[in-house]
Amino acid sequence: MDRTNWKFGKQDINILMLGISYKNMCFPILFKMLDKRGNSNTNERKELINTFIDWFGKDCINCVLADREFVGEDWISYLNDKQMNIVTH
Template identity: 40%
Template sequence: MAQHLNDAVKPASNETRIQDFFRETDLNYFLLAHLLLSSLPAQGKLRLCLDRTEWDFGQCQANSLLIAFGRRQFQLPLYWELPDNRSGNSNAADRIALLQVCVQVLGKDRIGLVLSDREFVRHKWIKWLKDNELNFARRLPKHHLLTYPNGRRQAVADLGLAVGQVRRFAHC
């Protein structure tokens, strides 16, 4: 951005202007999410992808919990939070709060699928997704146990799934 903002000055000067803007501006992320959403057609289901990322800025670490939305190959960040902890990990309450904002922005009917990686598998989080009737998919660690409605438990490793093979568990 700094190279294209104002050709009459050095890129370093433009970079300083950009940094000043973000330092002095209080962005309304809810409005920003609506602006980003306007880049997609108003109809159709969207896929939400939840992830945690860590960026290093010199000696400062920034951990964020992010939800991107999109259709097919198109994805945009919709909303993010910086967890208030030093480990960078999120808990179920953090994820639920983040997704509640997305439900408020999109509407529950617009969410087709919530995707997340295997670090997001706690019972409270999955129960919240089920209770709110949101379809979700995730990778499960091999050591996790599935509990069937009849009480039987089975390790994911014992399912005999090949790499890339998918299995649906609607009632576990």
């Protein structure tokens, strides 16, 4: 999971994405355009994870790899409830 935020003219571009890691590369497969600047919230992250699970199933998730910005008690509780490991860097 990653997020990128930049400005294009006066327009803020803020994209939250979820990808598949394979052989030291990540291939983005789901994304959400956020209509705000700054970090994502737990509900926005859950939406991506839930969509992935609906499409591919939970069993193909080894862990959620994310930057250290993806923290918070509700987020970690959600992952724990889903029995998913998170690795932050």
